[in-house]
Amino acid sequence: MRQYKLYEGKGNDCLTLENVDKPVIKRSTDVIVKIHALSLNARDHQFTNGIYALPVPEGGAVVTSDAAGEVVEVGSEVSDFKIGDRAEHTSPKQIGNAIGFSAVGTASEFMLVNQEDILPMPSHMSYEEGATLPIACGTAWNSLYGSAKTIQSGDTVVCMGTGGVAVFTAAIALGAGARVIMTSSSDDKVEEVRKHLGALITSPDRFLTLNRKKHKETDKEVVRLNGGERADFLVEIGGIRTLPASIRSVKKSGLIALVGYLSDQHGEEGPTEGERLPELTSNVAKELLFSGAIVKGTYCCNREQMRQMHTAFEQTKFHPIIDKVFEFDQLKEAYDYAQSGDHLGKIVVKVASS
Incomplete structure (x- = not known):
């Protein structure tokens, strides 16, 4: 073989x-x-x-x-x-x-x-x-159901990007009755996601979009889109360069599921010079201390969570x-x-x- x-x-x-x-x-x-x-x-x-x-x-x-x-x-x-x-x-x-x-x-x-x-x-x-399903979707499920704080109908979830984890998170959140704010640098990609998840989007305000290129202060735009309130959940794929804004995007005791560090690899979301990293790290510590937000390293899910995930998808016939x-x-x-x-x-x- x-x-x-x-x-x-x-x-x-x-x-x-x-x-x-x-x-x-x-x-x-x-x-x-x-x-x-x-x-x-x-x-x-x-x-x-x-x-x-x-x-x-x-x-x-x-x-x-x-x-x-x-x-x-x-x-x-x-x-x-x-x-x-x-x-x-x-x-x-x-x-x-x-x-x-x-x-x-x-x-x-x-x-x-x-x-x-x-x-x-x-x-x-x-x-x-x-x-x-196993890694990307398991990570998305764990982000919303794997902690003491679990997603509830009416919550707001910020999904970063249009990759596998983000799209799965959006589908799971919509299925739970939550509002989704999807961030991306491509309006076309987000619209494709909207079309694919159309059956789960029961009203226009359930699926909102944020273009990162047009809105550099993403945290302020999240609050504006969410009617003046911060989000309940955020799935963070960027890493050290995007984490400060993510912390400012969620409520006190809101959950940030840290699932990746793509901006640390590519430098797409901020400066790449090594001398800026200590400053960025310090900013993260300050933002987290005074926000009261919870940051949880999240990857995959366990066997029982996967069973629950399968059951949910069987019910919604999600593809x-x-x-x-x-x-x-x-x-x-x-x-x-x-x-x-x-x-x-x-x-x-x-x-x-x-």
């Missing part, structure tokens, strides 16, 4: 396509899944470029974290799945055992997993759609936004496209024919 490995984090060209033996059942609770599709997350190209929180392990890593596929073999004590079931990978219990990094990833034609590491896919979704689908031998091109930031929603790679 074919799989992609990374031996050094020096760019997407370091991805290596290899031919290896197909995995075999080793334990009684093992399952072998034929991977039909995988999807990419920001952390995938961060890993190939050596800027993720985890280093490339000795001996290399089979890359990518999200996938959906068909159960083709089961161990003698597997009770949750049978041959032919459609399944998707769950999130790792610990970041140190992250799939696609220190643990074997999903960029492979077949994958050996424990039955506790997969869940049945939502029945109304394709393999390509199911492959988008993820897929920007582009690549073939398996185009994985490097898919990584380059993901790294460009030009996509809307998720990027999917087909591994096996459906």
Whole structure:
């Protein structure tokens, strides 16, 4: 079978396509899944470029974290799945055992997993759609339901950008009866999101937009759009350069789910000079101290949260936004496209024919 490995984090060209033996059942609770599709997350190209929180392990890593596929073999004590079931990978219990990094990833034609590491896919979704859920959608769900403060009908949620986490957050928030303020530098992308989520937008004031290029003081525009009040939730993807304005955008005891640090990589949201970073860090500390806001590092969700997420999507018949689908031998091109930031929603790679 074919799989992609990374031996050094020096760019997407370091991805290596290899031919290896197909995995075999080793334990009684093992399952072998034929991977039909995988999807990419920001952390995938961060890993190939050596800027993720985890280093490339000795001996290399089979890359990518999200996938959906068909159960083709089961161990003698597997009770949750049978041959032919459609399944998707769950999130790792610990970041140190992250799939696609220190643990074997999903960029492979077949994958050996424990039955506790997969869940049945939502029945109304394709393999390509199911492959988008574990990391990005799990992070979005955890952002709104993973703390003591959970989203309520009538809350306001600020979604930064139009990538996978932002679009999933918007869908989940709208489904819960909340108002969404989506920020982006592209009006066209936001309008595409509006069209896709149209069935969930029950009135015009439920989905509002904020162009970051037109409104440099995004916190003031959030308050204006929200009728003079700060937001209840904000999903932060930018990092140190956008966090001060995000803190000013939420209420006292409002929750900021810190899910990424894209501006720290690209310098898109502010100065990139190293000498400014101490000043920016100091500003964050001051803003947070006097705001009373809560900032929580958030990634993925647990198995039970994924079950809840699936149930919600079954009820609303939500379909993820897929920007582009690549073939398996185009994985490097898919990584380059993901790294460009030009996509809307998720990027999917087909591994096996459906």
